[in-house]
Amino acid sequence: MGTEILFEPIQIGNVELKNRIAMSPMNMGYTGPEGYASDQSNAWYAARARGGFGLIITECVVANPYPWRGSDSLNPLLCDSQKKYRYLSQMADVIHSYKGAKVFMQLSPGWGRQGHPDMVNEGIASGAPSAIPMEMDIRNMNLGWAKQLKRLGITMLDQLGGVEKLQNLSDEEYEGVKEIVFHYLEKNAPEFFHIVKGHREEGF
Numbered sequence: 001m002g003t004e005i006l007f008e009p010i011q012i013g014n015v016e017l018k019n020r021i022a023m024s025p026m027n028m029g030y031t032g033p034e035g036y037a038s039d040q041s042n043a044w045y046a047a048r049a050r051g052g053f054g055l056i057i058t059e060c061v062v063a064n065p066y067p068w069r070g071s072d073s074l075n076p077l078l079c080d081s082q083k084k085y086r087y088l089s090q091m092a093d094v095i096h097s098y099k100g101a102k103v104f105m106q107l108s109p110g111w112g113r114q115g116h117p118d119m120v121n122e123g124i125a126s127g128a129p130s131a132i133p134m135e136m137d138i139r140n141m142n143l144g145w146a147k148q149l150k151r152l153g154i155t156m157l158d159q160l161g162g163v164e165k166l167q168n169l170s171d172e173e174y175e176g177v178k179e180i181v182f183h184y185l186e187k188n189a190p191e192f193f194h195i196v197k198g199h200r201e202e203g204f
């Protein structure tokens, strides 16, 4: 099969791309302090635009002023205030200036409902694209979450056979204990229950 088609223009909505080669979003960690696009961010995008991409999709840009677990280490670009817009539009100008490359911004409200609300801002839920509750399967909790699992209460955990046993339950077994666990959480650790049930809606 020929590859010529890759170099032909294509229309996406009201945007015409000069070719069909697109760069997927990548956070390179070049963001400046406080979430501003740095000179290094611009240089990185400029080099790709100059290389000939028809479309550049920006790294995930967070449209939310609240940080959550992981957000500090990822240091994402932010689009949370007018102050940032100038830097982002400068970045877009840089990309456009090279051979007509187009840019789409990957915009995120935050880290989704799995983000832990109490890591940085106590009581403020992690931003998510919609208020649809997302129930967590507590067996999927990783080592970091094992600490949270202890909120189940040591007695309760012991009765269930410990964190490891809980994490290794089959689907049928899990269905069996889930209601017991949820009931316990709702009564004794309502904060944790709301996280697991994805019921927190405030925050964004």
Ligand SMILES: Cc1cc2nc3c(=O)[nH]c(=O)nc-3n(C[C@H](O)[C@H](O)[C@H](O)COP(=O)(O)O)c2cc1C
Binding pocket: 024, 025, 026, 027, 028, 058, 059, 060, 106
């Ligand atoms: C350094 C790095 C940063 C990334 N950052 C993002 C991101 O911000 N948003 C996103 O949706 N995907 C991100 N990705 C995933 C890529 O967009 C892409 O989906 C992934 O690399 C798989 O594509 P591939 O099979 O062509 O490598 C990142 C990937 C890498 C390697």
